[in-house]
Amino acid sequence: MSEQLTNQQINEAGHLTIGGVDATKLAAQYQTPLAVYDVSKIRNQIRRFKSVFEDNGVDYAVSYASKAFATIAMYQVIDQEDAHIDVVSGGELYTAIQAGFPMAHVSFHGNNKFQAELEMAVSNHVGVIVLDNFHEIELLNDVLEAHDTSAAVMMRITPGVSAHTHEYISTGQEDSKFGFDLNSGQAAKALQQVLANPRMNMLGIHAHIGSQIFELNGFQMAADKLVEIAADWHAQFGYQPEVINVGGGFGIQYTKDDHPLAPEAFVDAIVKTIKQSASDRGLDMPAVWIEPGRSIAGPAGYSLYTVGSRKDVPGLQSYLTVDGGMGDNIRPALYQAEYEAVLANDPAAKPTETVHLAGKYCESGDILIDNAKLPxxxxxxxxxxxxxxxxxxxxxxxxxRNPRPAVVFVENGESALVVERESYADLTRLDRPYQAK
Structure with missing residues (x-):
């Protein structure tokens, strides 16, 4: 049995349960491929994060990074846990509005926000807009002037800290598309522009060094660097940030070879580093914000598939094909992400073979798990x-032209459909016929 499952997740029939519901029954009721979320895991991780801050006695915000998984139902659960969210597009912001999420608890990120997106953010009174570049400072100023209003802002900094992670998800180094560069003086120049603008309330500074990180030292270095920046800016410009936002990126376990710390351990180290660093530099202790996404949504999610065809060639590893694939999980094809799989009707069964667990998509690279050990x-x-x-x-x-799967939330032994499965009709709904003239 996978180390990531517990005996409590196996019912009397020997089947996998998710949130107290038999996974085989979920597959029969809602069909496959199916995305299933154990809502209690989402809630519990948020609560563990919050308890770290409260134990350390600091002001804080746990802001869920929407890009990990954003739906109306997800935002409603986050709101029920009195957490914040960060959004990176007009679509995520629109979804949050439709969910009735409190806009004061929304941070708007992104390295190329459109004017229409900033208009939406300003008109809906988003809590804070995270500035990413000089063009955005000008664009936001135009929007604020047009609306005759002001907004709280933060500045995203690239602190020059490189995390040990995949190059596609490493974002804190100097050579990154995100944020104001520190060493070239861009960040200080941007700060002066923002402080001089009466329509912008400079709330604090933000950095995000990457994703799926297992080591503490990168976060500790980034936290210390942000306090160092705050001290420099206080000395030069008389500015002290109310908030230091250290982003997210706390690693989770996908396979038995992953050995991450508990996500809350990263937060405890960050808070203690900021406390000590601020004290050493004579600064007031700022509020500390984090933006975990993967560590909240990742372990709570399961993908259910139905086995279809099989290809056996003597002397080669067999291909076992399921009814989903890269259309509902591109991560293995995109950056070689690894997962573990179990049989829903017998998750404790010992593996008897190693197969390529393949998808149904017309690509040779559509392999969900390259060396899946299954019975x-x-x-x-x-x-x-x-x-x-x-x-x-x-x-x-x-x-x-495959429809996207349905999404189901399970909690306390009950399941609820929160995103309907797309139909073939949905695939052509926006198509328009064409006739040459």
């Missing part, structure tokens, strides 16, 4: 892939 399977069996709650559904596509 014997037959067509119609349900396979559950673990820890798919982050960046699976949110990056899903209609490649090969």
């Amino acid at each position: 014997a399977t037959k067509p119609g069996d349900v396979v559950a892939i673990l820890d798919t709650g982050a960046y699976g559904y949110s990056m899903a596509s209609n490649y090969n």
Whole structure:
């Protein structure tokens, strides 16, 4: 049995349960491929983050990074836990508005916000806009003047801290598309522009060094660097940030080879570093904000698939194909992400073979798990892939004109459909006929 499952997740029938519901019954009721979220895991992780801040006696915000998984239902759960969210597009912001999420608890990120997106943010009184570049300072100023209003802002800094992670998800180094560069003096120049603008309330500074990080030292270095910046800016410009936002990126376990710390351990180290660093430099202790996404949504998510065809070639590893694939989880094809899978009707069964767990998409690279260790399977069996709650559904596509899957939330033994499965009609809903003239 996978180390990521507990005996409590296996019912009397020997089946996998998610949130107290039999996974085989979920597959039968809602069909596959299916994204399933154990809501109690979402709630519990948020609460563990909050308890770290409260134990350390600091002002804080836990802001869920929407890009991991954003739906109306997800935003409603986050709001029920009195947490914040950060959004990176007009679409995420619109979804939050439709969810009735309190706009005061929304941070708006992004390295190329459109004017229409800033208009939406300002007109809906978003809590804070995170400035990413000089063009955005000018654009936001124009929007604020047009609305005759003001806004709280933060500045994203690239602190020059490189995290040990995949190059596609490393963002804190100097050579990054995100944020104001520190060493060239861009950040100080931007700060002066913002402080001189009466329509912008400079709330604090932000940095994000990457994603799926396992080591503490990168976060500790980034936290110390942000306090150092704050001290320099206080000396030069008389400015002290009310908030230091250290982003997210806390690693989670996908396979038995992953050995991350508990996500809250990263936060405890960050808070203690900022406390000590601020004290050493004679600064007031700022509020500390974090932006975890993967560590909240990832372990809560499961992908259920039905086994279909199989290809066996003597001397080669077999291909076992399921009814989903890169259209609902692009991560393995995009940056070689790894997962573990179990049989939903017998998750404790010992593996008897190693197969390529393949998808149905017309690409050779559509392999969900390259070396999946599974017991014997037959067509119609349900396979559950673990820890798919982050960046699976949110990056899903209609490649090969396949509908995106349904999403179900489970909690306390009850299930609820929160995103309907797309139909074939949905695929052509926005198409328009063409006739040459």
